[in-house]
Amino acid sequence: MDFFGFKDSDLYAESVKISDIASQYGTPLYVYSKATLTKHVQAFEAALKSRKHLVCFAVKACSNLAVLNLMAKLGAGFDIVSEGELRRVIAAGGDPSKVVFSGVGKSESEIEFALSQKINCLNIESPEEIDTVIKVAKRLNVVAPVALRVNPGVDAKTHPSISTGLKNNKFGVSEELAFDLYKRMASEPCLKVSGIDCHIGSQMTSVEPIIEASEKLITLYNKLLSAGIKVDHIDVGGGLGVIYDNETPPSPEEYVAPILKKLEGLDVALYVEPGRAMVANAAVLLAKVLYQKDNGDKHFVITDTAMNDMIRPALYGAKMTIINAYKHADVPAVKSDVVGPICESDDFLGKDRSLSVKNGDILVVRGAGAYGSSMASTYNTRRLCAEVMVDGDKTALIKKRQSFEDIWKDEIIPE
Ligand code: LLP
Secondary structure (H helix, E strand, O other), X not given: OOOEEEEOOEEEXXXXXXXXXXXXXXXXXXXXXXXHHHHHHHHHHHHOOOOOEEEEEEHHHOOOHHHHHHHHHOOOEEEEOOHXXXXXXXXXXXXXXXXXXXXXXXXXXXXXXXXXXXXXXXXXXOHHHHHHHHHHHHHHOOOEEEEEEEEOOOOOOOOHHHEOOOOOOOXXXXXXXXXXXXXXXXXXXXXXXXXXXXXXXXXXXXXXXXXXXXXXXXXXXXXXXXXXXXXXXXXXXXXXXXXXXXXXXXXXXXXXXXXXXXXXXXXXXXXXXXXXXXXXXXXXXXXXXXXXXXXXXXXXXXEOXXXXXXXXXXXXXXXXXXXXXXXXXXXXXXXXXXXXXXXOOOOEEEEEXXXXXXXXXXXXXXXXXXXXXXXXXXXXXXXOOEEEEEEOOEEEEEEOOOOHHHHHOOOOOOO
C-alpha cells in the first residue's frame, strides 16, 4: 500500500500533483512519500510487537539522510555495510546502539570506528574476521558484541544476482563451521557472543525460504544453548519482496508470523533487516519525455532519465512499472521502449511498454525507492539527480541536484 494515486487524469504523491512537482524541481527526480515510509516502518514494528525485536533498516537500499532521519524518529535501527553508512546514520540522528554491521570485507579501521561508536552488533562473516575483531577489541580495550552470519545454504528463489544464502555465494560462514567458531568466540573475553545472523537473498516473494533459514538458525541456537552459549538475538536479515509488476509478496506481518511462531518458548529477540520492503514503493522516479522515434521494429520513447539514475533494469533486467503522470484521453497507446540519453544499448527503463505519450510528458517509474538513488552514478558526466519528500500537501527538497563542478571537484590535472 502506498500514497501515490490518480485523481481524475493526474497522478498525485499524497496531496501533491506529480506534474507540479516536476515543474518545480525539474527532472530526473526522485519523489518520496513520507506517509508511505511511515506506514512501512509501522507495519514491521506492529508485526513484531509480540516479541523483543529490532527493525534494522538496510541503509544500502536508500541512504538519503532525510529518509534515515525519519526512520530513526520512528524508532528503527539500521543495518550497515560500511563505515560510510554508519557515518550517514549518525549524521541523520540514528542511534549507533541500534546498528548492526554486515559485510564480508570490513576493514580494520571500519571495525575500529564501529566499536568506538558502540554499535549493537558486528555480523562477522569469516573466521579471519574474528581474528581482526579480537585484535581491534583488545587494542581499544572494549568487549565487542558479535554474531556470526551463517550461510544456511537455502535457495531464496530470487534473481541469481540478489541471492546471498547459497553455498557458492561469498556471504557468511557455512553451517558446518559455525558451531566451532561460536565456541571459539565465546572463549574470548573481549567478545560478547550476542546473536546469530543470516541473510539469504532479496526480493523474496514467498515465506518458505526464510522459514527454512530460520529453522536452521534455531537449531544452532539450541545447540549453542546446550553448550552453555546463550545469544540474545536471532537476525533473519532482509529480503522481503515488493510489487514491481505482478508479484504477490507476503505482507510484513505474513512474513514474520511463521518465524515468531517458531521462536515460541525461546528467550531471544528477533532482529530483521528490511531494505526494499521499507522504501521501494515509497518513491517514484520522474522522467521527462524528450523525443520519440521509430527504429526498425521498435518505437522509442526517449527521456531525460537514464541508467545512471536507475540501473536496476539494465543490471538485473528488472521490470519496473512505468506510467504516464497524466492519463491522455486522446493519445493512442503504443508499444514502446523507454530509454535514456546514455551511450549504451542497455540504457533503458522499460521495454515493450504500452504507453500513451506526448513529448514533454512526465513518465513515472514506480517502486523506485529501493536501490534507485543509492545505486546512481555520474556515468556520462550526468549529475546525480535531485530528491524531494512529500508530506501531505507539502514538498521538501531532500537532495539538491548535483552541480557539474561537483562531479569533477576531486580530480586533479598534474602540473
Ligand atoms: N541485510 C543484508 C546483509 C543485505 O545484504 C541486504 C541486501 C539487506 C539486509 C536488505 O535486503 P532487502 O530487504 O532489501 O531485500 N541491488 C539489488 C539488491 C541487493 C540486495 C543486497 N543485500 C536490487 O536492486 O535488487
